[in-house]
Amino acid sequence: MAVARELPISSADRTGAPGSGEAGEDAAALAERHLIQPWPLAGSIGAEARSPIESGDGIHIVDGQGNRLIDGPAGMWCVNLGHRRQELAQVLYDQAMQLSYNTPWYTMNTASALLAERLAAHAPGDLSHVFFTTGGSSAVETALRFMQFMNNVRGRRDKKLILSRGGAYHGSTYLSASLNGRPRERDWMDGADALVVKLSSPDPFRRPAGMTVETFADFLVDEFSETVERLGAERIGAFVAEPIQASGGVVVPPPGYLKRIRALCRAHDILYVSDEVVTAFGRLGEVFASGEVFDLDPDMITFAKGVTSGYFPLGGTMISERLLSELRKTNNPDALFGHGLTYSSHPIGCAVALKNLDLLEGGALDHARSVEPYFQARLKELEELPLVGEVRGLGLMACIECVADRESRDPLQLDKDVGRRIDAHCQELGLLVRPLINMCVMSPPIIISREQIDAMVAILREGISRTMDDLRREGVWRG
């Protein structure tokens, strides 16, 4: 089958780029001696060089060998408007030349106030205020520390437990990471376990045998109610949930389930925190998905990544007017929310986010909404391949989950590296995949065109077919 393969970027374009040629080899040697990459294994920590990426342009990145690849994961779900956007780069420069930093402890900058107002206008319910952070983990951390502070000020010092779910990913700081529900990381990392209670993953594909999706939703809601009953609502401060679990494998929950949990949270005075670090800023065709897509009005929304399309590290926590006014009413002269980051409300991040929002409102959101059905329909065709158990997703995020056997949906024998194998083949063919054990997650820049979606799906089909051939040849799979 013909697979789209674009030409490598010319060597002239690469001249001087860090990571190219000799500089690239030097960089690899230096990384192996001095750099610690995120999520390393003990056996290679501090001694590892990962694939150098030299440049990017639109939905493409260029690797150390000059190969041009479709950026399937949009970096880490963040380069929503694509690479090398002149408009965004210019704002970075202009803002840095005007004001590169101001202390948020004693001063403020205009960009942060303008951005807060624009975000409040997009947010559902009464989410009128923003606390800006440096990324997603610090946004989740802010939401949780705010809940603790609020309950302390209101004299409810025992109302601090946090409900989270299997399959969740909320970050890499101590408290946010304590919420994570993916088994492999929790085996080796400590967490604030006394503060966190885990509920079941809302993954319909992995629902208990014999349940329909509707009865699975009932099961999840009942489990929530029973947990509140068992622990006591007076001890539970917050429920934290991604509307779609992203790193957990693009888990789209059963219809209506989130809304039912939201209602229970309100009834029990438990704060509902919607973690939109991935789902906001166009990934689901809206600035925020909680209200527009899921009909939710959370007490807090956390965001990051796409807010600047990855051009500057920025995140934030939207907080409801109701909560803030209740706090103000206490009028306690000593109660200090002792929480702040040197880079809270960073002027460059906020200026870039304003331009990013202009571009989203000025056509990118419309474009995302127009290509979403095509993106999902084309990827769904890959279910024809026997290694593929399910293709699922919403908006411009999707997951191809591979299984050893479709009947039993057994991923175990394939767990180790089927995603990595598919990724290796796809990279040869011109696509970077985000492999997750037995899954391939796709979340390209939202500016992707129909033709580019066709190219992406053709490469995936070929990459999965080649992987099936390898597995058959090695005798580890008989599909």
Ligand SMILES: Cc1ncc(COP(=O)(O)O)c(C=O)c1O
């Ligand atoms: C849903 C969600 N929340 C929080 C985070 C943490 O964000 P960051 O890596 O910017 O700290 C992530 C990162 O992938 C995420 O997917």
